[in-house]
Amino acid sequence: MKSATNSHTADLTVVGDVHRWWRAADSVFLERRPPDLTLFVGDLGDEDVEMVRRVAALAVPKVVLLGNHDAWQSFGRKVCTENLRESLHLLGDDHLAYSVREVPAAGVSVIGARPFSWGGQSLRSPELYDEIYGIRTMRQSAAAIVDAARHAHHRDLVILAHNGPLGLGEATDDIFGKDFGKPGGDWGDRDLALAIQRIEGMGLRVQAVIAGHMHHSLLHPRGGVRRRFVRRGGTLFLNAAYVPRVRQATNGDELSYFLRTRWSTGQCRAIEEVWVDVHGDEREAVAPTVVELDGVAPVVDETQE
Numbered sequence: 001m002k003s004a005t006n007s008h009t010a011d012l013t014v015v016g017d018v019h020r021w022w023r024a025a026d027s028v029f030l031e032r033r034p035p036d037l038t039l040f041v042g043d044l045g046d047e048d049v050e051m052v053r054r055v056a057a058l059a060v061p062k063v064v065l066l067g068n069h070d071a072w073q074s075f076g077r078k079v080c081t082e083n084l085r086e087s088l089h090l091l092g093d094d095h096l097a098y099s100v101r102e103v104p105a106a107g108v109s110v111i112g113a114r115p116f117s118w119g120g121q122s123l124r125s126p127e128l129y130d131e132i133y134g135i136r137t138m139r140q141s142a143a144a145i146v147d148a149a150r151h152a153h154h155r156d157l158v159i160l161a162h163n164g165p166l167g168l169g170e171a172t173d174d175i176f177g178k179d180f181g182k183p184g185g186d187w188g189d190r191d192l193a194l195a196i197q198r199i200e201g202m203g204l205r206v207q208a209v210i211a212g213h214m215h216h217s218l219l220h221p222r223g224g225v226r227r228r229f230v231r232r233g234g235t236l237f238l239n240a241a242y243v244p245r246v247r248q249a250t251n252g253d254e255l256s257y258f259l260r261t262r263w264s265t266g267q268c269r270a271i272e273e274v275w276v277d278v279h280g281d282e283r284e285a286v287a288p289t290v291v292e293l294d295g296v297a298p299v300v301d302e303t304q305e
């Protein structure tokens, strides 16, 4: 994909799993020339309210979908802790769980999926989801994502999730494949796959699913690297979890990772992996290879809870 700097495109910049790797330069980079929307896929910290406060204070249009780490203690106790309550309060409407944000400049509506996902078949704590969102099952969660899509102004959608959907592969290096514990198997979210199936059945177009959670560097095989950019049919799946998102370049420069997508009239025109230095200046922008997956999405069982 060719690098595009066309002023007619809208800029949707993604921040992958943060895990507390956030520098003053990262705020400078975003605030100096704010993207049309900045999308955080979550795992800011481990219920780290100060980290959430820094993101909430960014003077740019943004949406956040909190990850499993952002609700770590709450899952342990099966109840919403003070820290999680404070995080949700700080983010307010910028926390996009089961809701929609319009981006007219891009021609898309951004839909928020289920927050705090750990991946796999279980919600981990239906008690916690029930307390915050009135949801106890994968099917209820799928219905809530679909409801958000019903309120979208555009027919072209971007879905923001913490973890990606089921159905994109079972190998450890697949975009949402399980690389830990007993490795192998599809670690995608069933509610999200079901929601996408229904949304497309309504005649809406899911142009992209933007997520993270499954980190780029693999535990099995150790040293392996995950495939993070795939397309199936008309949908792009982007996994922004380059972790840690700050690295040392060979010349000693410290660079941090952003994923920039450019949009016009509801279509993604370009994707670039962007590295930013300690002054908030862009140092590299490279278009990743997007792997085309064969076939169609596997049908998700509508009857399973």
Ligand SMILES: [Fe+2]
Pocket (backbone or CB within 6 Å): 017, 019, 043, 067, 069, 213, 214, 215, 241, 243
């Ligand atoms: Fe993470």
Ligand SMILES: [Fe+2]
Pocket (backbone or CB within 6 Å): 043, 067, 068, 069, 117, 162, 212, 213, 214
């Ligand atoms: Fe995560």
